[in-house]
Amino acid sequence: MKAKALVVVFAILVAAGMGSTASAAEVVVGALNDMTGATSDVGKDYALGIAEAINYCNDNGGVNGKPIKLVQFDYGYRVPEALTKYKLFKRMGAVAVLGWGTGDTEALAPTVTADKVPYVSASYSGHLADPKKTPYNLFAATDYSSNARATLTAWFDKRWPKHADFGKRKPRFACSYMFASPYASAPIKAIKDQASLLGFDIGPDQDVSLFAVDAKSQVLSLKDFKPDVVWHGNTTMSVSATMRDAYALGLGADHIINLWGLDENLPRLAEKAAEGAMAATVCAFYGENTPMMPKVVEYAKKFNPGVPQEKRLIRTIQAWSNVLALWEAMKRADKAGDLTGEGILKKGFETMKDVDLGLGGAKLTYTAADHRVSGKVPVYECKDGKFQLVQITDLQGRWPDKWQSWLGW
Amino acid sequence: MSTTFLPCGEYHQNYHEEHAWWQTRFIKGKMIALMLALFVGIPFLADEYWLSVCNQIGYTALGALGVQLLIGFCGQVTLGHAAFLAVGAYTSTLLILEFPWPTILLDLGLAYPLSIFAAAVAAGIWCVLFGLPSAKVKGFYLILTTMAAQFITVDFVITQYISQIGGRGQAFSLPPGTIKIGPWVIDSDLKIYYMMIVLVIVLTAAVVNLLRSRVGRAWVAIRDNDISAEVMGINVVQYKLLAFFVAGFIGGVAGAFWISNLAAISPEHFPWFWSLWLVGVILIGGVGSIHGTIFGSIFMVVVMELLQMAVIPLAASYPKLLMDFLFVKEAAFGLAICTFMIFEPNGLAYRWWQTKNYFNLWPFSY
Numbered sequence: 098m099k100a101k102a103l104v105v106v107f108a109i110l111v112a113a114g115m116g117s118t119a120s121a122a123e124v125v126v127g128a129l130n131d132m133t134g135a136t137s138d139v140g141k142d143y144a145l146g147i148a149e150a151i152n153y154c155n156d157n158g159g160v161n162g163k164p165i166k167l168v169q170f171d172y173g174y175r176v177p178e179a180l181t182k183y184k185l186f187k188r189m190g191a192v193a194v195l196g197w198g199t200g201d202t203e204a205l206a207p208t209v210t211a212d213k214v215p216y217v218s219a220s221y222s223g224h225l226a227d228p229k230k231t232p233y234n235l236f237a238a239t240d241y242s243s244n245a246r247a248t249l250t251a252w253f254d255k256r257w258p259k260h261a262d263f264g265k266r267k268p269r270f271a272c273s274y275m276f277a278s279p280y281a282s283a284p285i286k287a288i289k290d291q292a293s294l295l296g297f298d299i300g301p302d303q304d305v306s307l308f309a310v311d312a313k314s315q316v317l318s319l320k321d322f323k324p325d326v327v328w329h330g331n332t333t334m335s336v337s338a339t340m341r342d343a344y345a346l347g348l349g350a351d352h353i354i355n356l357w358g359l360d361e362n363l364p365r366l367a368e369k370a371a372e373g374a375m376a377a378t379v380c381a382f383y384g385e386n387t388p389m390m391p392k393v394v395e396y397a398k399k400f401n402p403g404v405p406q407e408k409r410l411i412r413t414i415q416a417w418s419n420v421l422a423l424w425e426a427m428k429r430a431d432k433a434g435d436l437t438g439e440g441i442l443k444k445g446f447e448t449m450k451d452v453d454l455g456l457g458g459a460k461l462t463y464t465a466a467d468h469r470v471s472g473k474v475p476v477y478e479c480k481d482g483k484f485q486l487v488q489i490t491d492l493q494g495r496w497p498d499k500w501q502s503w504l505g506w
Numbered sequence: 507m508s509t510t511f512l513p514c515g516e517y518h519q520n521y522h523e524e525h526a527w528w529q530t531r532f533i534k535g536k537m538i539a540l541m542l543a544l545f546v547g548i549p550f551l552a553d554e555y556w557l558s559v560c561n562q563i564g565y566t567a568l569g570a571l572g573v574q575l576l577i578g579f580c581g582q583v584t585l586g587h588a589a590f591l592a593v594g595a596y597t598s599t600l601l602i603l604e605f606p607w608p609t610i611l612l613d614l615g616l617a618y619p620l621s622i623f624a625a626a627v628a629a630g631i632w633c634v635l636f637g638l639p640s641a642k643v644k645g646f647y648l649i650l651t652t653m654a655a656q657f658i659t660v661d662f663v664i665t666q667y668i669s670q671i672g673g674r675g676q677a678f679s680l681p682p683g684t685i686k687i688g689p690w691v692i693d694s695d696l697k698i699y700y701m702m703i704v705l706v707i708v709l710t711a712a713v714v715n716l717l718r719s720r721v722g723r724a725w726v727a728i729r730d731n732d733i734s735a736e737v738m739g740i741n742v743v744q745y746k747l748l749a750f751f752v753a754g755f756i757g758g759v760a761g762a763f764w765i766s767n768l769a770a771i772s773p774e775h776f777p778w779f780w781s782l783w784l785v786g787v788i789l790i791g792g793v794g795s796i797h798g799t800i801f802g803s804i805f806m807v808v809v810m811e812l813l814q815m816a817v818i819p820l821a822a823s824y825p826k827l828l829m830d831f832l833f834v835k836e837a838a839f840g841l842a843i844c845t846f847m848i849f850e851p852n853g854l855a856y857r858w859w860q861t862k863n864y865f866n867l868w869p870f871s872y
Contacts, residue, residue: 110816133833168821170831176775180768181562181811184695188555200774207679207769211693277665277773304666 123166124159124427124436126151127186128195134174135307136198136280138334139357139412143219144169145404146416147195149396154420160427160436172197176204183208193217193423193441199280202234209233213438215446217423219415221356221379222283226468227505233438235446237422238415239459239474241280241355242287242506244377245328247474247490248353249288252326252375253295255487256351260325271300271319273339274330274355275307281330284355286506288328294496300324305339307331312339316346329354337366344370351375360410364482375478375487380414381457382484389455393417414456421454422446422461467504525718544703549696557695559811561767564702567803568760569780570787571709571796572633572753577785578794579717580749581729582640583648586655587784589636590629590754592776593659594761596668597625599678599771602685604671615686618766626758632659633754634747641743644732656778665773680769692766705763706800709756714796716752725749729794786839790846792853801854805842810835 128147131140151167159165168189172178179201186194194209196202196218202225209216210233217235218225223242225234239247249270257268270292274281285302292299300322303315309331316339319327327343327350329336336358343350344367352374354363359376361383367374381387384394384406397409426445430436433444443465451460459471472493477484493500518524528534548560569591576582601621611617636655640648669678685692692698716722724745727735736742765771783806791802813834817827846853 107812107816110819111812133836168818174774175777175779176768176772177562177565177780181558184555184558185814188553200772203679204768204770204772204775207682211682276669277661279772279774 123164125166125168125186125189125191126193126195126423127183127189127191128167128169129172129179129182129197129201130169131174131197132171134172135278136174136332136357138362139332139360139410140174140197142410142412143197143416144171145397145401145409146393146413147420149393149400149413150417150420152400153392153396153417154424160424161431163431165424165427172201174198174200176200179205180208187212187214192436192438193427195419195423196220199283200278203279206231206234213442215423215426215438215441217419219419220280220283222280223287223469223503223506224283228465228468230505233442235422235442235463235468237418237454237458237461237470238356238379239377239471240469241284242503243469243472243474243492244356244379245284245288246291246492246503248375248377248476249291249297249326249328250295250490250492250495251476251488252351252353253297254490257325262325267296267298268326269300269322269324270297270326270328271303271322271324271350272328272330273303273305273312273315273319274328275335276302276304278307278331280357281307281355285330287503294499305331305335307335309335310338312342313346315339316342316348319343319350320346320348324348324350326351326353329358331355332357333360333362333366337363337371340367340370340374359477359479360412362410364479371479371482373478373480375476377474377476377490378411378484379458380411380418382411383409383413385457387455387457389417389421390414390457393456418454418456418458421456422449422452425449425452467501469504472500544707545700549699554695557699558767559807561695561698561702563803563807564699564706565760565764565767566784566787566807567706567800568702568709568763569757570784570791570799570803571713572756572760573784574788574791574793574796574799575713575725575756576749576753578788578798579722579729580725580746581644581732582637582746582749583645584652584655584753584781585649585785586636586652586657586659586778586781587753587757588776588778588780589655589659590633590757591761591764591780592664592773593629593632593754594622594625594758595764595771595775596664596678596761597628597758598622598762599680599765600668600671601625602680603678615688615690618685618692619687622759622762625762626755629758629761630751630755633750633757637747637750640746640750653778653781656781660773660776660778664776669773678771680765682769685766685769698766701766702763705759709759710796710800713752713756717796721745721748783839786843788853789843790853792855795853795855797858798853798855801858805854806839809842810838813838 130144131137132144151165155164170182172182183205193215196216199220199222202218202220210231215233215235221236221238221240223240225231226240257263272285276282289299303318305312305315329339329352336354340352354374354376356376356378359374364371426441429448430440430445435444446463447465450462453460459473461470473489473491475489476487478487528537573584573587576584598621601624602617607617636652639651683691690697692701724740727740728742728745732742787802787806788799790805792798814831817831820827
């Protein structure tokens with residue numbers, strides 16, 4: 098009898114779920130997040146930030162009076178899973194999707210382009226910034242390739258002149274990342290191009306898994322090349338393991354890191370090994386002094402009181418950046434009477450010029466020809482366990498003749 | 507052909523009748539109804555989302571068919587089949603992107619179909635390479651050698667070398683219009699669905715026919731007792747390798763089919779978990795049953811989607827349920843396998859057989 102009752106309840110729930118579509122009074126936004134997969138070490142905080150930011154948007158009028166309905170799924174960083182979830186979002190009438198990793202974002206790029214659904218991702222791959230190829234892929238941050246170029250340039254400007262061998266030989270550079278990960282490998286071509294441009298000797302790449310807890314063999318291989326600076330392309334857990342091993346084995350190189358590998362957890366995990374590590378972080382760290390930060394902290398405390406404040410990361414701010422950018426675009430599109438995917442892109446995002454989200458990131462400018470939000474990239478370094486600004490690398494101003502040719506890779 | 511509407515037993519008068527695909531008019535009627543449902547009913551009734559769910563079922567079934575052949579019919583346990591799907595997907599993609607196709611073939615829309623065939627052959631040969639150890643080892647040891655296929659193929663060869671072709675990085679994207687069969691550009695879930703249905707039917711029919719042949723009987727003999735099979739004069743190594751080739755061939759077709767779903771691939775599409783998942787599919791569907799492969803695929807995809815649907819209405823009150831669903835899904839996968847192993851080790855196919863017999867013998871099912 099109980100089993101029959103359970104089946105009936107399940108059937109009712111399934112029927113209700115199948116009938117779930119957007120009502121005219123609400124705007125459905127889908128979100129794909131990774132709470133359990135390869136990038137969950139940084140994905141959990143990002144997912145919390147997405148939900149908190151949407152609550153903030155709704156408390157401030159939603160999309161010109163229409164509440165935003167967030168449908169948020171964990172897809173475990175599995176691409177086939179992302180495909181069915183995306184189709185479910187479409188079925189539910191989502192006008193835009195807040196995506197996650199480079200794997201799902203690049204895989205879904207042809208589909209979202211065909212469907213005209215804006216896909217605002219936490220993947221900032223440079224491949225997604227060219228509107229000619231991926232018009233519906235957007236993000237509220239400087240792209241991985243620009244970040245990589247800017248960070249290497251900052252190291253070259255600030256650290257190399259202080260090196261004992263400065264002026265005697267070329268600086269040596271190598272990369273450590275998971276070859277199989279589209280996220281980790283996305284900026285490799287760009288950073289090697291920048292290394293060539295700045296006159297580095299480039300060493301062999303080291304394949305380090307996103308799940309790595311030990312990278313001694315890769316560090317020993319690096320020691321043969323004796324790099325002055327190593328690029329780490331993975332996420333925080335893996336990067337901290339590699340840096341610890343580099344410290345223990347006396348590699349003697351400086352570390353520059355892609356933004357998903359440097360956050361508040363890095364100094365906690367890598368301790369002394371993290372000293373001096375540099376990265377382009379794209380926005381302020383959690384709790385820093387920026388105009389919107391009090392709201393971020395308020396909503397974090399309000400909606401996720403069980404998560405201690407000291408555990409919150411810059412990933413929350415990255416999530417807020419994407420949500421606030423999409424919110425702004427949706428409000429503009431709605432005001433223009435076209436709250437569709439195409440409207441959000443053309444009458445929303447591509448009308449934004451120097452929009453400051455108040456989260457410490459670059460001012461956002463999207464055009465129909467270029468979805469890179471800015472050519473000015475702030476680079477931070479880790480000092481005594483804290484992060485401080487090293488320089489703002491103006492890639493567009495410094496290499497104006499090359500800037501356009503760097504679009505899309 | 508029997509003229510009985512509901513035959514309650516098997517009573518063939520000659521071998522031709524016994525070997526017929528559709529042995530009674532009733533069965534013929536059922537199959538015509540099934541074809542109508544597949545080719546007309548589902549495309550007419552299903553929306554884009556449910557079509558994509560059907561396509562996932564088809565992709566799972568194509569992948570699991572090779573696993574079923576190896577484990578269920580030839581007794582060669584494999585835990586690395588996603589590697590052969592990857593070989594198929596990459597072969598097809600690279601042929602479409604890089605091969606200098608003659609203009610006439612491109613105009614006739616034959617590049618993708620030919621690439622599917624080439625992908626299948628490449629995956630078949632690659633599968634044979636990893637089947638070679640089966641000449642010497644079996645059981646747990648064979649499981650480990652097939653797992654090696656996953657890591658060598660996906661994590662090493664494809665990631666380190668194949669993905670670098672063209673200097674693109676890791677992910678390959680297929681430009682719109684390149685996935686084309688004859689005059690039809692495969693650019694919607696409906697077209698993908700039709701392609702999937704044709705592939706599943708053709709390959710299932712091919713495998714069923716193979717199993718009815720000398721080759722199939724040899725495989726079953728090897729599965730049941732390889733020493734006895736050898737004593738009977740069956741060349742065990744040759745037939746095992748043939749099984750690996752056919753399983754890899756089917757896996758290659760599945761991989762080549764997968765690229766039509768996304769028009770993009772990267773090594774992340776073929777994780778080891780997917781190899782494990784395919785084995786789960788045949789365990790739940792029924793080891794040693796072609797029906798089981800299809801039932802297992804439907805179960806694993808549809809039940810998970812229905813669970814997802816059941817969570818959505820609750821999300822209004824408990825928003826975190828949506829995010830926590832993947833935990834539920836993983837748990838459901840594990841629970842389903844345990845439950846079937848304990849309560850229905852013969853899988854869904856056995857239940858289907860029981861149900862069918864009940865109705866065939868009704869009202870005198872004693």
